[in-house]
Amino acid sequence: MSHKYPPISSKLPVFMHGADYNPDQWQHDPQVLEEDIRLMKLAKCNVMALGIFAWSALEPVEGTFTFDWLDRVLDAFAANGIYAWLATPSGARPAWMAEQYPEVLRVGANRLRNLYGARHNHCFTSPVYREKVSIMNTRLAERYAQHPAVVGWHISNEYGGECHCDYCQEAFRGWLQRKYGTLDALNMAWWTSFWSHTYTSWSQLESPAPHGENLVHAMNLDWKRFVTDQTVDFCRHEIAPLKAYNTQLPVTTNLMEGYEGLNYWKFADILDVISWDAYPTWHDAEDQSQLAAWFAMNHDVFRSLKGGQPFLLMESTPSLTNWQAVSKLKKPGMHMLASMQAVAHGSDSVQYFQWRKSRGASEKLHGAVIDHVGHEHTRVFRDVAELGDALEKLSDVIGTQVPAQTAIIWDWENRWAVKDSQGPRNIGIKYEETVIRHYRAFWEQGVPVDVIDMDCDFSKYKLIVAPMLYMVRPGVGEKVEQFVASGGTFVTTYWSGIVSENDLCFLGGFPGPLRKTLGIWSEEIDGLHDHEKNRIIFTDGNALQLSGEYEARELCDLIHTEGAEVLAVYGDDFYAGRPALTVNSFGQGKAYYVATRTEQSHLNYFYQKVVAEAGVKGALEVELPAEVTAQIRTDGVHEFIFIMNFSQKPHTLTLDDHTYMDMLSAEKVADKSLLLQPYGVRILKREQR
Numbered sequence: 001m002s003h004k005y006p007p008i009s010s011k012l013p014v015f016m017h018g019a020d021y022n023p024d025q026w027q028h029d030p031q032v033l034e035e036d037i038r039l040m041k042l043a044k045c046n047v048m049a050l051g052i053f054a055w056s057a058l059e060p061v062e063g064t065f066t067f068d069w070l071d072r073v074l075d076a077f078a079a080n081g082i083y084a085w086l087a088t089p090s091g092a093r094p095a096w097m098a099e100q101y102p103e104v105l106r107v108g109a110n111r112l113r114n115l116y117g118a119r120h121n122h123c124f125t126s127p128v129y130r131e132k133v134s135i136m137n138t139r140l141a142e143r144y145a146q147h148p149a150v151v152g153w154h155i156s157n158e159y160g161g162e163c164h165c166d167y168c169q170e171a172f173r174g175w176l177q178r179k180y181g182t183l184d185a186l187n188m189a190w191w192t193s194f195w196s197h198t199y200t201s202w203s204q205l206e207s208p209a210p211h212g213e214n215l216v217h218a219m220n221l222d223w224k225r226f227v228t229d230q231t232v233d234f235c236r237h238e239i240a241p242l243k244a245y246n247t248q249l250p251v252t253t254n255l256m257e258g259y260e261g262l263n264y265w266k267f268a269d270i271l272d273v274i275s276w277d278a279y280p281t282w283h284d285a286e287d288q289s290q291l292a293a294w295f296a297m298n299h300d301v302f303r304s305l306k307g308g309q310p311f312l313l314m315e316s317t318p319s320l321t322n323w324q325a326v327s328k329l330k331k332p333g334m335h336m337l338a339s340m341q342a343v344a345h346g347s348d349s350v351q352y353f354q355w356r357k358s359r360g361a362s363e364k365l366h367g368a369v370i371d372h373v374g375h376e377h378t379r380v381f382r383d384v385a386e387l388g389d390a391l392e393k394l395s396d397v398i399g400t401q402v403p404a405q406t407a408i409i410w411d412w413e414n415r416w417a418v419k420d421s422q423g424p425r426n427i428g429i430k431y432e433e434t435v436i437r438h439y440r441a442f443w444e445q446g447v448p449v450d451v452i453d454m455d456c457d458f459s460k461y462k463l464i465v466a467p468m469l470y471m472v473r474p475g476v477g478e479k480v481e482q483f484v485a486s487g488g489t490f491v492t493t494y495w496s497g498i499v500s501e502n503d504l505c506f507l508g509g510f511p512g513p514l515r516k517t518l519g520i521w522s523e524e525i526d527g528l529h530d531h532e533k534n535r536i537i538f539t540d541g542n543a544l545q546l547s548g549e550y551e552a553r554e555l556c557d558l559i560h561t562e563g564a565e566v567l568a569v570y571g572d573d574f575y576a577g578r579p580a581l582t583v584n585s586f587g588q589g590k591a592y593y594v595a596t597r598t599e600q601s602h603l604n605y606f607y608q609k610v611v612a613e614a615g616v617k618g619a620l621e622v623e624l625p626a627e628v629t630a631q632i633r634t635d636g637v638h639e640f641i642f643i644m645n646f647s648q649k650p651h652t653l654t655l656d657d658h659t660y661m662d663m664l665s666a667e668k669v670a671d672k673s674l675l676l677q678p679y680g681v682r683i684l685k686r687e688q689r
Helices: 031-042 068-079 095-100 127-144 166-180 183-190 217-245 289-304 334-344 379-392 412-420 431-445 476-485 512-518 600-614
Strands: 016-021 047-050 083-087 150-154 254-256 275-277 312-315 349-352 406-409 449-452 463-466 489-493 520-527 534-538 549-561 565-570 579-586 589-594 596-598 628-634 638-645 651-654 673-676 681-687
Touching (some): 016 379, 031 068, 047 068, 127 217, 166 217, 217 412, 275 289, 289 628, 334 349, 334 628, 334 638, 334 681, 349 379, 412 431, 431 449, 431 489, 431 600, 463 476, 463 600, 476 489, 476 512, 476 579, 489 512, 489 600, 512 520, 512 589, 520 579, 534 579, 534 596, 549 565, 549 600, 673 681
Parallel strands (some): 016 349, 047 083, 083 150, 254 275, 275 312, 312 349, 406 449, 406 463
Antiparallel strands (some): 520 549, 549 596, 579 589, 638 681, 651 673
């Protein structure tokens, strides 16, 4: 049975291919637009993100709107079959606004108001800023919501940061009052009896400050939650006037790689489509696989935010960035490979920052499709045009799903709490590194993965992995128990089941609500210095038939079994012989506990066995060479396999017995021995297994 998501825009039911476009910077040279149209068509680019930082060009003085230049651009697009994600310009306010209304500028945690400048230097709570944004967005919507070239709204740009002004302090207090109702409830949730920090009036509450309170962990958590909620509310405020003029135009805002400051799950309900900006630092190391796995995981995060719906790669560089310590060029093949990696993981677009290089200011040397030389006779332009040609051949992939049977829990609130807590490894708890290590074990096997929040539905998965699930919110322990009892496989690690949603430690023994399902009790955890190490040794005849020994570092959990079977033990120190890896049969399923941080090779070995035992399917039924991975999308009738070589060496793999067609050559794959060039990608089509 075929199942595909509809195209993101019915106006453009193909892969979106384009860039951020800033014609407001080129109004002094009208010939630039004409030449850009010619080059866009030559590069097979069909969509541009338009007007992202154009407030000064749209409203040069308060109340005077100048839309003529934008009319010309959109009309030229419509006449030439090019489309636009039309942006709201709130990411950078004009100078006149900051001068006339200083309250729109942010106040730092030090309680000092910023000077004018930079991006995202504005208060999301400011009544003036909200009013000005509403006026601007209403003007844009009434003028362009029905324009034939507009496929959707690009809301602001890379939301981030926080403000500590008086407006935000009052809003925070109101947020806390709505959440807790009474000061007694707040004091208990924050455990303010510690250090005699009990609050006796709502007016005493304020945001964390470097010269004030910043060690009440529950308060720090609530402030981060408030910042997310206030940013989401501002985004909703931006969207309202746009939807008032055309409910059919989708809205998106471009999110950022691994961004810690905002809980992106809170944006999922207000956005019609998820988009994000990816800037891998390719070629900074000889081995690209760790970076490739990290960006694969990020793609999976953004696909998972709306339950597997295709997302948009809104920004990437066609060549280099200009803001890295070393801004490397993409080597031949890497542009195609990195772009197809996004498509493989669920993107229905490849878009760039930027179309044409700015002539001045901070991003004048950032990569672009059109270089300062101004013509198409460049290596980068050829790479972009080649990708445009390839995307046209992949129309069958539009709207297809990634059929993940495995999920990894990457939860923003848990991440905040883990990194704020003071515990066994304050020189580096390495939450992100831990999650990517577990993810990489699946990446190397070509096993598709969803990356989810702990509140997501577990029932559609066979295998769920929750590295360092330090915080367990209400109901999650019960969900895990039901998932395993119903036949699922659950894996978690050291430093899990430690605190509640308010960062209060569970009483009665760790890992708290997970203890019954895992069949263990964690008595202590040993933090190791960087120069220290231990070993884990697999027990003879263990259930997974694993053998050998591996290095353990940094964190070693000292656990007792309460029904769980021991698969491996520690080799050294006073806890030699105690359990280091366990499995508990619970109901129809199994729950594994990894008690220590181990080598990547150990996790790869362990998850090969767990994947097979859980009956999880990979994209290919063959062993993949090092630095080669495979990803799958499907429409329920056909499967589309992306085989990607992130190595600078050629690799050959032997295909399984299915019949494959090469989608880029439109030819049947006759030879089961498949050659992958350095930084090469092959895209194959087969019947649904």
